[in-house]
Amino acid sequence: MDIKVKIQKFGGFLAGMVIPNIGAFIAWGLITAFFIPTGWLPNKELGTMVQPMIRFLLPILIAFTGGKMVYDQRGGVAGAVAAMGAIVGADIPMFMAAMILGPLGAVCIKKIDKFLEGKVKSGFEMLISNFTIGILGMILAIFSFKIIGPIISSATNVAVAGINVFIKAKLLPLLAVIIEPAKVIFLNNAIDQGIFVPLGVQDISQHGQTIFFMLVSSPAPGAGILLAYSIFGKGNSKKSAPSALLIEFIGGIHEVYFPYVLMKPIMFLAVIFGGVAQAFVWNLVGAGLAGYPHPGSIVSFLIMLPKGGFIKVMLGILAGIVGSFSLASFFLKAGNSEEDSEEMGLSDEIGSMLGLEKEDSALFTKDIDTIVFACDAGIGSSAMGAGILRNKIKEVGLDIKVENYAVDKVPKGIKLVVCHKNLYDRARKNLPKAKIRTVESFLNDPVYDILIKELKKGEVE
Structure with missing residues (x-):
């Protein structure tokens, strides 16, 4: 497994701990935005909830979720208790400690349970089960209080x-x-949940707002790219870009603009320029958000604005769009002599994208009752892709369910998976016997129609 796949998988695991608890982050962000002394509706009594939520509730939820991902309920309990030591022993929010200690506690109790399997006398199972997790939790809590907490701090x-x-x-x-x-290479979860969310939470606890929540989540650089393709693109890229722009900017699903960058790699310079432009403006005017915007849409940004922050944040968004749009437009106009190059970028190498060279036998439609669309975190792009595929399947009258999962969490019995081509290796490792179809564009990829034709024919090649 190469380093990029390892980082993607690590990022997906981090996202798996954070994303199920986004509702709690939003609740905390709204309470912060409204009720702190500099908020929209300052309220000293209600504002007392802010610090306990950020110090205790959110890290414990993350630790429990991380533990549960490893070893179900017992893993969640062990992970939450283990993280409590670091949480109590530190003066800053222990999100990073929770992400470490949650899975660590689960791994430890899982190994203990495996060691004791078959060695406990009948009638003592519940007693031993409770005391093993209690004793382990005490040891790990002390360890995290004395060692992990101070190190993370x-x-x-x-x-x-x-x-x-x-x-x-x-x-x-x-x-x-x-x-x-x-x-663009699907490492956004690793850098956002692993680095900027913990830093942003601490920053908000000190200043009431943070720029760190905006650096990865901003839809501006991607919106500039899609706007440029909408005006100056050609072929399929020009046709699909307006829809992708709405989904990315309003819906917050950033993955839809990634193919437009990847098919013309010089566009990396455009998104970088847009990112630099927006961060420069935000840094210059002292902009920030009062809560974590998820998904990263303009709607989420507006909801999480601190009092008096609208103009500052919007100036940066505008700078990011203009920055990436101007450079992307220049590259597209300069490449106009390359006839239909963008259209080819969305549709070439279909055989490779379908993974046909890796499949040896056909899968008959009668054997398929569920298709899974997978993405890094299991929401966002996979939900959108599943919706598109579900509608196409419904139109042709096939009785096949379409579900969406994180690529590393797809149930083992699934026989047909659709994912982005950059996630193929992870999907193949998780499901070595499944048929895997890969897409490059989430909106109008020819793979959708090819797969529907195969399903109607009764045989997936």
Whole structure:
């Protein structure tokens, strides 16, 4: 497994801990935006909820979710107890500790249960089960209180101090050189949930707003790319770009613009320029959000605005759109002599995208009752892709369910999976016997229609 796939998988695991709890993050963000002293409706009594939620509720939810991902309910309980030591022993929100200790607690109790399997006398199972998790939880809580918490606190303080140096030196926009290309190759979850969410939470606890929640989540650079294709593109790319623009900017599904960058790699410079432009403006005017915007749409940004933050945030959004649009437009107009190059970018190498060279036998429609559309985190692009495929299947009258999952969490019995081509290796590793079809464009990829024809024919090649 190459390093990119490992990072993608790590990012997907981090997202799996954070995304199920986004509702709690939004609740905390709204309480912060409304009721802190500088909020829309300052209320000293209601504002007292902000710190307990950020210090205790959110990290414990993440730790429990991470533990449950590894070892169901017992793993969740062990992970939450283990993380509690670090949470109580630190003065800053322990999100990173929760992401470490939640799965760690689950792994430990899983190994203990396996060791004791078959060795407990009948009638003592419940007693042993409860006391093993209790004793382990105590040990891990003490360990995290004394060791993990202080280590994470020191590392976080160093990271915050380092980034503050960038901010004061007006160099924060340079982070876009890393962030924007990483997003396009599906590493957005790793850098957002792993780095910027913990930093942003701490920043909000100190200042009431943060720029860190906007750097990865902003829809502006992608919107500029799609706007340029809508005006100056050709073929399928021009036709599909307006729809993709609405889905990306309003719906917050950033994955729809990735193919437009990947099929013309010079567009990486355009998204970087857009990211630099928006971060420069935000850093200059002191913009920030009061809560985590998920999904990363303009609607989420507006909901999470701090009091007096509308103009500051929107100036950065506008700068990001103009920055990426201007450079992308230049590249598209300069490449107009390459006849239909963009159209080819969305539809060539169909055999490779379908994975036909890797499949040896056909799968008959009568054997397929469920198709899974998979993405990195199991929501967003996979939900959209599943909806498109579901409608196409319904139109031809086939009785096949279409569901969406995280690529590493697809049930083992699934026989047919659809995912983005960049996730093929992870899908193949998780489901070595399944048929896997890969798409490059989530909106109008020819794979959808090819698959429907195969399903109608009764045989998936």
